[in-house]
Amino acid sequence: MDHFEYRDGQLMAEDVALADIAESVGTPVYVYSSATLKRHFRVFREAFAGVNPLICFAVKANSNQAVLKTLAREGAGADVVSLGELMRATNAGIPGERIVFSGVGKTEEEMEAALAAGIKQFSVESEAELEALNLVAGRVGKIAPVSIRVNPDVDAMTHAKISTGKSENKFGIAWTRADAVYARIKELPHVKAVAVNLHIGSQLTKLEPFREAFERVLGLVRDLRAKGHDIRHVDLGGGLGIPYDPEAATPPAPAAYGEMILEVMGDMDCDIILEPGRLIAGNAGVLLTRTIYVKTGENRTFYILDAAMNDLARPAMYDAYHGIVPVAEPAGSEKMTADFVGPVCESSDVFAKDRKTAPLEAGDLVAIKSAGAYGAVMASTYNSRPLVPEVLVDGERFAVIRKRQTLQELLSLDSVPSWLED
Numbered sequence: 108m109d110h111f112e113y114r115d116g117q118l119m120a121e122d123v124a125l126a127d128i129a130e131s132v133g134t135p136v137y138v139y140s141s142a143t144l145k146r147h148f149r150v151f152r153e154a155f156a157g158v159n160p161l162i163c164f165a166v167k168a169n170s171n172q173a174v175l176k177t178l179a180r181e182g183a184g185a186d187v188v189s190l191g192e193l194m195r196a197t198n199a200g201i202p203g204e205r206i207v208f209s210g211v212g213k214t215e216e217e218m219e220a221a222l223a224a225g226i227k228q229f230s231v232e233s234e235a236e237l238e239a240l241n242l243v244a245g246r247v248g249k250i251a252p253v254s255i256r257v258n259p260d261v262d263a264m265t266h267a268k269i270s271t272g273k274s275e276n277k278f279g280i281a282w283t284r285a286d287a288v289y290a291r292i293k294e295l296p297h298v299k300a301v302a303v304n305l306h307i308g309s310q311l312t313k314l315e316p317f318r319e320a321f322e323r324v325l326g327l328v329r330d331l332r333a334k335g336h337d338i339r340h341v342d343l344g345g346g347l348g349i350p351y352d353p354e355a356a357t358p359p360a361p362a363a364y365g366e367m368i369l370e371v372m373g374d375m376d377c378d379i380i381l382e383p384g385r386l387i388a389g390n391a392g393v394l395l396t397r398t399i400y401v402k403t404g405e406n407r408t409f410y411i412l413d414a415a416m417n418d419l420a421r422p423a424m425y426d427a428y429h430g431i432v433p434v435a436e437p438a439g440s441e442k443m444t445a446d447f448v449g450p451v452c453e454s455s456d457v458f459a460k461d462r463k464t465a466p467l468e469a470g471d472l473v474a475i476k477s478a479g480a481y482g483a484v485m486a487s488t489y490n491s492r493p494l495v496p497e498v499l500v501d502g503e504r505f506a507v508i509r510k511r512q513t514l515q516e517l518l519s520l521d522s523v524p525s526w527l528e529d
Contacts, residue, residue, distance in 0.1 A: 109390045110140040111474070113436040118474055122503040125395055125434050129472055132496055132507060135396040135414035137483045139169075139508075141177055141501040143391035144479075148181045151383055154365030158379060161227070163207050165345055165384025166192040168480040173499050173508035174388065175199035184227070186345070186382040190217045197224060207342065207380060209256070209306070211236075218243040218251075227380075228254045230304050230342065232279055234288060237298065244297035253292060254302035254342055257282045257327065259320040279305065285327055289336055300336050302380070303328050306344025309385060312358045314367050317346070321371045328377065340378035343368065349389040351477050352428040361386070385480040392479025394419050395434070398471045399450065408445040410467055415449030416456040417489040419475060419482050423455040431458060434472035437465035447473070451490050483509070493517050 110121045117124045120138050128138055152162060163184035166175065170192055175185065176199040184205030185196035196206055203225035208217070211232045218240055221229065231237050231253050244251040258279030280288055285303070292300045307320050321343060328338050348358035372379070396414035403409075421427035431447050443466050447458040458475060467473070483497055493512035498505050 108143075108146065110142045110146075111393060111476070116436045118432065118434045118436065120393070120500040120505070123500050123505050125393070125474060126472060128498055128500075128505060129395055129397065129434075132498060133511065134472065135394055135412075135418050135495045136511075137392055137478065137495065137497040138395050138474075138505075139171075139174060139388075139392040139479055139497065139499050141499060144174065144177050144387060145181055147387045147391060148178055148183060151361045151365075151381075151386060152182070154361040155369070155379070155381075158369065160379035160381050161205060161340075163205065163227075163380060163382050164387055165382050166196055167484060168384030169388040169392070169482075170195050170484050171497055171499075171508055172199045173497075173506075175201065177499070178387065183387075184380075186384070190214075190220055193217070193220060193224065193226075203227070207254075207304075207382070209382075213240075215239065215243050219247060222247055222249045222251060226252075228252045228302055228304075228342070230254050230256045232256045234280065234284075234291070237288065237291065237295070241295040241297045249297065251298045252301045253298045254304045255280055255285055255288055255292075255300070257285050257303060257305050257324055259305055259307065259323045282323060282327060286330065286334075289331055289334075293336075300331075300338065302340045302342055303331070303338060304342030304344065304380070306382065307346060309346050310348040310358075311346045312348045312356050314359050314363065317343075317364070318367055318371060321368065325371060325375060328375070338377070340380055341372075341375075342380035342382070345382040345384055345386070347383065347386050349385055349477065349480075351389075351430070353430070355428070387480075389480040390477050392477075392482060394475040394478040394482060396473055396475060398467050398469055398473065400469055401467065407461075408443065410445050410447050410464075410473075412447060412449055412458070412473065414458075414475065414495070415451040415490070415492060416453060417451055417487045417492050418449075418495050419458070419478055420485045420487070421481055422458050423453070424485075429458060429478065430476035431462060431464065432474050432476065433465055433467060434474055441466060451492070488512075488517055491517065 163186040164178050165186045179200045185201045187193045188210035206226045207228050208221045209230040240251050256279040259282050396412045400411040416423040442463050446460050449456040496511040497509040499508045
């Protein structure tokens with residue numbers, strides 16, 4: 108459930124008409140619902156009632172500090188993958204002990220900053236990274252809490268570009284090497300093993316790959332404990348999918364996901380860390396855009412929008428489905444087939460092909476749904492198109508939480524060397 112619905116003929120974000128946001132802020136613009144963010148976080152947390160896991164929101168899904176602060180007030184931690192994300196999380200009020208640092212290419216600067224912030228754990232993804240972290244921690248006089256991200260070689264049965272748990276993926280250390288790596292941790296003076304973690308991919312629509320991976324890793328935890336490693340918690344990552352396409356398989360509900368995890372955990376005396384991102388933010392946002400032209404081709408109709416693939420990359424990058432609905436509720440049941448496209452000079456700048464839709468006219472507003480995760484964070488300025496704004500709605504009020512970049516701001520990032528000056 109989300110808080111975008113028609114009321115009196117207009118699509119609303121909670122108690123604010125999207126048309127009013129478009130008039131005030133312009134289009135394209137990302138619009139997020141506070142109520143949906145909070146509801147999704149609470150539903151996920153309630154799936155683990157009595158266990159009280161540390162739920163670290165995957166900041167890469169939506170890194171706006173207002174979104175992070177909204178979730179921080181619900182008790183969320185953060186899963187970060189860069190120094191910038193670490194700074195966003197701490198600026199939003201998330202304490203270091205609720206932050207985990209993931210990613211395959213952590214720099215020494217990032218390691219030092221994370222140690223200074225007192226993070227919960229480093230999710231180490233290679234033996235080279237482990238050695239570097241030990242040196243950095245020794246240099247600053249700290250002991251780094253370490254969790255090895257194990258690659259369990261499990262097919263997540265998701266899109267190839269968001270699968271992370273197979274042996275050919277760049278993420279994690281092969282689970283068959285884990286025993287040797289934990290033995291090496293014991294030899295290093297400035298790192299301490301506290302956990303085991305994994306993350307096999309994103310937008311999973313079945314529980315079976317999760318179960319297979321979790322069972323493999325929990326078996327590893329038992330073996331490590333038997334060898335004297337003080338493994339206090341397991342980090343099971345994220346990846347549970349959300350409904351995008353009404354005709355596709357419906358992903359499992361958080362309650363079913365939680366039930367499966369608790370069943371697999373059994374009587375393991377381990378705290379749990381979870382890293383949902385899309386599940387919390389995906390359906391909490393829309394990309395609000397306006398139809399510029401209606402173009403009738405030889406055998407199809409194109410609705411040309413003022414949003415483009417640089418604003419929302421997922422359809423071009425992943426062939427991803429996003430629902431597209433008119434902001435003014437259609438008066439009748441008439442439908443037609445059209446392509447929704449953007450103005451960028453690329454054939455891949457397509458949001459939907461052969462989509463059944465109510466007829467539209469130039470100037471009509473539409474909302475691209477399920478755009479709260481991996482939307483604004485993946486945007487670019489391709490074709491010298493400025494980054495679009497973000498808006499957060501809370502009941503009857505809304506605020507711009509990232510202003511629209513101006514062309515002058517975009518152009519000012521360039522500098523011309525002296526030998527080209529007139």
